[in-house]
Amino acid sequence: MKLSVIYMMNVTVLGLFGWAMVTYYDAAFQFRNFMSGNGDGVMINMTPILITLLIVSIIGFVITRNKRRNNKGWKEALLLPSELCEDDEREKNLTAHACRNAYIAMMFASPLLIAAMTLQPVISKEFSAYPILVLLLLPFVQMTVFYFSLRRKLK
């Protein structure tokens, strides 16, 4: 499977998961208000969760089937991210290089995102799920740096 397709699938899954978690986060706020006697109840919008489950299932099925067709074992097909599937020493080398770059990127991104979390009391009034967005940026940065460093080496 093409690297760009795998990257787009990963970003889609991450985005959908974030969307579903924002819904849960809002529900948790409603639950807190309800428990303190200020709310009428808890309403969860099931649409993001159902759409996420549907698309993640389809993507998971396609990826697993693809890996099984390439003679990968069930463990590798189900648990190992597609971008880490290596067929020989050169691909292991490329993955090692991309992992190194992703690690370096995290060294810079982590403190910046932790600093961004300090804005939470200000922003949460306008956008309650701000912490989820900040946390989602961590894997996004990691997979983006991994993808671009691998793509540059493969060109």
Add this chain to the structure above:
Amino acid sequence: MLKNRIRELRARFQLTQQQLASKVDVTRQTIAAVEKGEYVPSLLLAMKICREFDMSMEEVFQLQEESE
């Protein structure tokens, strides 16, 4: 820089990149990268390639100084 004669030897032995790759247990892209000098193979892979051509390491791979 590590120069090699794999392309030339492949032509002499009438092997495609895919055939050589299958014999030494790597992908075709790896053979292409080694031929172009973009990837320096491990000692194990280099020895497997030499064995396929029935040649010594020096006959297939040559170390070339950067200034040359």
